[in-house]
Amino acid sequence: MSSNSNPIRLARTPGPDWTKTAANVFLGHTVREMRENAGLTQKQLAKEILVSSPTVHRLEAAETTPVRRTVDSVINYFKPGASMRDTLTMLLSRALEPEWFQHRFGDCTPGYLRRLLGLESMAITITTYDVRLVPGLLQTSAYAEHIVRTGLHLSEWDGPELELRLAQRAERQERVLGQAAPPQCIFMLDQSVLGRKAGTKKTMHEQMVFLREMADLPHITIRFVLSGRMIAGNAAAMAGSMAQLQFGRGGLPDFVYAEQYEKADYFSKPSRKAKDRNRPLTPRQNDYERHLQLLLRIQGEGCASPAKSRRMLDKAIKRYS
The missing domain is CATH 3.30.870 (Endonuclease; Chain A)
Known part of the structure; x- marks a missing residue:
């Protein structure tokens, strides 16, 4: 069915019950939105927080487990409000945990x-x-x-x-x-x-x-x-x-x-x-x-x-x- 077929569909609110993968993806999506709203390219943000452009790309694309130091640098650079800071911190904490299938399967x-x-x-x-x-x-x-x-x-x-x-x-x-x-x-x-x-x-x-x-x-x-x-x-x-x-x-x-x-x-x-x-x-x-x-x-x-x-x-x- 079309992505726009149900305009009142509500998202699951980000929380500690999210899976590791979901937290990782949403964290990267949020960082990209903050960067784009600030009018920065990945290369420019990387320069500001002293990391490589591929590091920013991997964070936004959720290609790997995020690095706490990189996320902390993003938060310190953009200085979001307390609510957004708490959300990003919670998502990072969850993204660093193992996925349900990793240990046994x-x-x-x-x-x-x-x-x-x-x-x-x-x-x-x-x-x-x-x-x-x-x-x-x-x-x-x-x-x-x-x-x-x-x-x-x-x-x-x-x-x-x-x-x-x-x-x-x-x-x-x-x-x-x-x-x-x-x-x-x-x-x-x-x-x-x-x-x-x-x-x-x-x-x-x-x-x-x-x-x-x-x-x-x-x-x-x-x-x-x-x-x-x-x-x-x-x-x-x-x-x-x-x-x-x-x-x-x-x-x-x-x-x-x-x-x-x-x-x-x-x-x-x-x-x-x-x-x-x-x-x-x-x-x-x-x-x-x-x-x-x-x-x-x-x-x-x-x-x-x-x-x-x-x-x-x-x-x-x-x-x-």
């Missing part, structure tokens, strides 16, 4: 997935598209075990890797969908997922039943992308998994996550001031709009209705019974 968490895992529990709206499998947030334990096992080498089947990956997936589901105020989720699955067998017939039956139960929840919508639909020159069929995460006005920047084999790209919603709105988008900004429009077209042109999608699940349940 660090070795089995691919680098390209870490930002998504650190931010998705903070989202207000999540819209996803999966072309090959049931998305991880909706997988049953048996279905997930088959998917994870087939991705491991035979020598790893009896080791800790399998159990760790399954435990991580279960904790991820609980953190996102099991929280007191879960995000509104739209899951778009290619129709082929209904017929692509993962594990035994019983495994597929349990997975289809679970999807049907989830489809009845008020905060979850499941829709199947019909195989006979052409969307944007059939770009949807060639895409990997995609997701748009929205965080509300005044919160984290919305972004689109686009996953391919063993890698992923993150495209943030452009932050454009009124004076810049008539300027053409940069290639990176255009990537966000392009991926978002593809998600919107899949949802608008390719999907069965939620009601029809539930009927498709009913048929799949009978087929695997």
Whole structure:
């Protein structure tokens, strides 16, 4: 759904319950806003606080864990009010702590997935598209075990890797969908997922039943992308998994996550001031709009209705019974 489709959507207020990744991203976003409001380039700010330009870039882009000395220098230079100073200090403190998956699941968490895992529990709206499998947030334990096992080498089947990956997936589901105020989720699955067998017939039956139960929840919508639909020159069929995460006005920047084999790209919603709105988008900004429009077209042109999608699940349940 469009980032502007719900103008009254409220952001989650920054606080100590934020994830490390969310605090890191919001800290960098706030520093960039202060710099831009002061009319400074990254190079100019770097010169003023006696660091390198790449250091300022990494801080604003949240590419690495922030350095306390650098953030303290930013605060001392801009001299924000007491409330903003407290917020920045709190965000820095949280950003220096480990993410939920780092200690136990660090070795089995691919680098390209870490930002998504650190931010998705903070989202207000999540819209996803999966072309090959049931998305991880909706997988049953048996279905997930088959998917994870087939991705491991035979020598790893009896080791800790399998159990760790399954435990991580279960904790991820609980953190996102099991929280007191879960995000509104739209899951778009290619129709082929209904017929692509993962594990035994019983495994597929349990997975289809679970999807049907989830489809009845008020905060979850499941829709199947019909195989006979052409969307944007059939770009949807060639895409990997995609997701748009929205965080509300005044919160984290919305972004689109686009996953391919063993890698992923993150495209943030452009932050454009009124004076810049008539300027053409940069290639990176255009990537966000392009991926978002593809998600919107899949949802608008390719999907069965939620009601029809539930009927498709009913048929799949009978087929695997």
